[in-house]
Amino acid sequence: MNKIISLLLIIISLSSCSEYQKALKSEDLGFKNKVANAMYDKGKYSKALRIYEQIVPAYRGKPNAERLFYMFSKSYYNTKQYYLAGYQFESFASNYPRSEKTEEAAFLSAECFYRLSPRYSLDQGDTDKALTKLQSFIDKYPNSEYMPKANEYVKELREKLEKKAFEIAKQYYTISDYRLEYNAAMTALDNFIADYPGTPFKEEALFLKFSTAYKLAMNSIQSKKEDRLNLAKTAYNSFTKFKSDSQFKDKADQMLATIDKELQQFSK
DSSP states (O other): OHHHHHHHHHHHHHHHHHHHHHHHHOOOHHHHHHHHHHHHHTTOHHHHHHHHHHHHHHHTTOGGGHHHHHHHHHHHHHTTOHHHHHHHHHHHHHHOTTSTTHHHHHHHHHHHHHHHOOOTTSOOHHHHHHHHHHHHHHHHOTTOTTHHHHHHHHHHHHHHHHHHHHHHHHHHHHHHHHHOOHHHHHHHHHHHHHHOTTOTTHHHHHHHHHHHHHHHHHTSOHHHHHHHHHHHHHHHHHHHHHOTTOTTHHHHHHHHHHHHHHHGGGOO
């Protein structure tokens, strides 16, 4: 019995493969569509996609092709071809605004850009696109079942941009020791703190700002030193006011002691 079942499965498999090859070479659009849909239903998305790509141009613009274009878009998505899937889902939502799949297509289009978003250290162009697409979806479908996921994606992407911005500001701080570009580092850190007031990196950013102000003062010519030492003290106060028990507090206190000692020469 087992041998008979195995033989039947082999025959069915060979028949399926033969039908697929036949569909690829056929000129019959209906037959090709039928076979592509069968491949899709079996989860063979790459094979379905090969046939869909052949017949889609002939169906473009036709109102009865809604299901075809949805499955075509989903095949790209299921094979992780997110650039193409995002474009096709967006096109689907535009061409079939009354479809029951339109909301899903709009969400999946935005999700494709989310999935294309690279790690924070790389260019974040696709992250910006994803945020724009997701925000557009949120504005258009405020009661959508996909809203929790959309908000989760937005939060994750914004945190990624925040991390990127902090690392850039931190890089200015790192290179300032070699190039003595302390003002540039101060500006970068100030901008980051202003742009992301609720950031979890604020403690470190405020400490780095104080540290930069300290280095600027200590490397200043005598005529500018007093003002810059006082500026550094102001940065210290902002830092400790934000978090008095900071992990950087001991190091900051050591620098403050040096600042106070340096200021004594100006009080004589």
